[in-house]
Amino acid sequence: MTSTILQTKHLFKHFDGVKAVDHLSVSFEKGKITSIIGPNGSGKSTLINLLTGLVPLDAGEVIIAHSLHFTRVKSHEVAGFGLTRTFQDVRLFEQLSVLDNILVVLTERGVFASLFETHGTLHLAQAEEVLKKMGLWEKRHSLAINLSYGQRKLLEIARVLAMTRSARTGRAADIIFFDEPFAGLFPEMRKVVVSVMKELRAEGRTQILVEHNMELIRELSDEVVVLDAGELLAQGVPNEVLAKREVIEAYLGE
Amino acid sequence: MEYLTHLAVLVGIYSILALSLNLVLGYAGIISVTHAAFFGLGAYTSAILTTVYDLNFFLAALCGVLVAAIISLFVGTVLSKFRGDFVALGSVGFNVIVWSVFLNVQELTRGPLGIPGIGRPNLEFGIWNYEFSSNVSFLVLSVIFVALVYFLCQFIEKSSFGRALKAIREDEEALQVFGYRTLHYKLAVFVIGAGLASIAGALFASYITFIDPSTFTINESIFLLSVVILGGLASNRGALIGALALVLLPEFLRFVGFPSDIAAQMRQVVYGVMLIVLMLYRPQGLVGEYKL
Known part of the structure; x- marks a missing residue:
């Protein structure tokens, strides 16, 4: 069916x-x-x-x-x-750390609420899971711009995975x-x-x-x-x- | 000593301006060449309210924040229709408008004559009344304000809001796909930046006790941009260091000992050369990490 x-x-x-x-x-x-x-x-x-x-x-x-x-x-x-996606011409948040590239799609979207939120342990655990899956956890403190081409593509996929783990937008991807x-x-x-x-x-x-x-x-x-x-x-x-x-x-x- | 106190107060006021512009430019990546307009709105609002309506400095400063916030919300909305570098150009236009209002709406601002006799801040609780009339006491007050603004900026940087701002700077369109209404974020930070700049304006007016339109020109906005870029974008510490360096540098050059007939010009030349050299060798600023 x-x-x-x-x-x-x-x-x-x-x-x-x-x-x-x-x-x-x-x-x-x-x-x-x-x-x-x-x-x-x-x-x-x-x-x-x-x-x-x-x-x-x-x-x-x-x-x-x-x-x-x-x-x-x-x-x-x-x-x-x-809905979520990756981009043909890899589009990362270049001058943010690998970890921040993931956290940003896990945290609060509302302007006011986001001011009073720092990433919590749940967000960090979710980020750790997807980054480990893509083999990027060791690189979490590097800026995205400093990754190799392949790692950059993997980081985009990690970001998509994070979107499937979080319902912050109202619906998990x-x-x-x-x-x-x-x-x-x-x-x-x-x-x-x-x-x-x-x-x-x-x-x-x-x-x-x-x-x-x-x-x-x-x-x-x-x-x-x-x-x-x-x-x-x-x-x-x-x-x-x-x-x-x-x-x-x-x-x-x- | 009096001279050093005076410089320290100026460094404090420029620190607030740099910290607030850094939120807009360094974190959100909005190239705003209109920060002096909000500095001026704060200065004029509080100067008019304290001299004409005899309002307490702190209340007047608060009104200045409101005026700057409301106007910046409107300006930010208009600027959000521009793409890329045109934002910078549009913001220049706004600075010119505000400056002409200061210059020409004479009933309110006294135009080129400026507003003299602005009082120093005073605190009143019943019979207890304290005026920050000495420069040293004013310095203490400025340091308190700088500290408050600094902690607010640090708070913003650590928050999810701050992370989203940086992502907007990097790729606004991509961030939208992940569910962010980036316009709201940009407006919010623009309003916060304008509000904080207006506090610096209120402090400035009350410290110098005189203001006129010539302080709030595009030149001043450009100077503030160089303070932030030179100190280091997206770094609150950088904003403080930038303010310290650019306010004090011309003062140090006084002691270099150029022949007196060309001293003023030489100071400008050396100052300009130092800025260029610094940008060549440290494009990320003195302590910043982010490159434009």
């Missing part, structure tokens, strides 16, 4: 006349890992940016868990819907977008990320992955969505979709 948790209807976005996302209607199943693939410029990252409020929609509708509809969303609201989390990672680091994603699936969380590496896509995905020029080209289980002629053509540019 599957159920749709996130659905878009006729989503539309253009930049200076170029259609980045073109009347895209796609749905994502609860508790699954869905990979979005497609050539460069096919609208994968734009789709994530639209769904997390970083870029405003031109038209269309987003439905979360059948009940919550929106056509306009501000980025500070999406965390309250249980249960829909997670990973925008190319494996790019530039060493094999050992990839293994860590793969196991984290499998754990998140076991916890019943929905994951949407943008990735180019076919091996990883086959290993992780329950479903694959193929985009081309902002349109939905195919959707289904990996083996079927990846064998389709039009998918191969779109990817190889034949």
Whole structure:
């Protein structure tokens, strides 16, 4: 029994006349890992940016868990819907310590209440758990800017994990977008990320992955969505979709 | 001795200005070139209330805080519509407006003539009445204010609010995705900064006992920026050290012994060169950790 948790209807976005996302209607199943693939410029990252409020929609509708509809969303609201994400171009709080990068997503969001709160032992315990999981606990006092590229990617994933542990925004994150989390990672680091994603699936969380590496896509995905020029080209289980002629053509540019 | 006391009081007043600007610039990363406007609003509000309406200094200073807070809330809202470096430019405009009000609304501010005869603070409890008329007693009062402001800033830095401010400075858009209404945070710190600057204004007016618009120009705002940057952004200790260094440095240069006909100009030149050299070799300021 599957159920749709996130659905878009006729989503539309253009930049200076170029259609980045073109009347895209796609749905994502609860508790699954869905990979979005497609050539460069096919609208994968734009789709994530639209769904997390970083870029405003031109038209269309987003439905979360059948009940919550929106056509306009501000980025500070999406965390309250249980959405969180990583960024393709790693976006950390560079001149903050590794620990502070995690604590900041665990602590109070209200202006007044946050003035009278210092991070408590609960926050610290949660931060310790996610940082240890990503192998960054030893680095907790370094500034994020001083980490290696791979460690920076792992810190972003730790931040997402922290969002799944805390309901400070009204709801712990249960829909997670990973925008190319494996790019530039060493094999050992990839293994860590793969196991984290499998754990998140076991916890019943929905994951949407943008990735180019076919091996990883086959290993992780329950479903694959193929985009081309902002349109939905195919959707289904990996083996079927990846064998389709039009998918191969779109990817190889034949 | 009197001279040293005088310098110490000035260092105290500039410490409050630097600490409050550091909240806005160092922690939240808002490049505000209008801090002197809030300094002036505090000074004028308390000067007018104490001279014309005979209000007690401490109440007048409190009114100054309210005036600065309300106006900064409005200004902050307008500035929040700007992106990036334009915030700095917009804030310059606001400083010019406030300065012209001081200069031209003569019924209230006496314009270029300034407001003379501002009284020193006094405390009254029944028959007991104490006036901070000597410079030494005023110094004690300033030190108390600096300490209070310093502890408030430390409190803010240690809080979750302070951590969120620093994250805003680093990547505001990313922080929003994690559920922060960053506009509220920026407005809150802008208002707190303006309120604290107005306290420095009230102290300044009552210490010098005379104010005129020339103190509250963009030059002053830029001077305050250099105090904070030079001391070290996002460091309260840095703000104190910056105030100490930049208030005292020109005074030390008095004793260098330049030929008297070019002494004033040479002091400015040396002062400027020292600022440039310091920024070249310590871009994070004397004790700061954060680079712009």
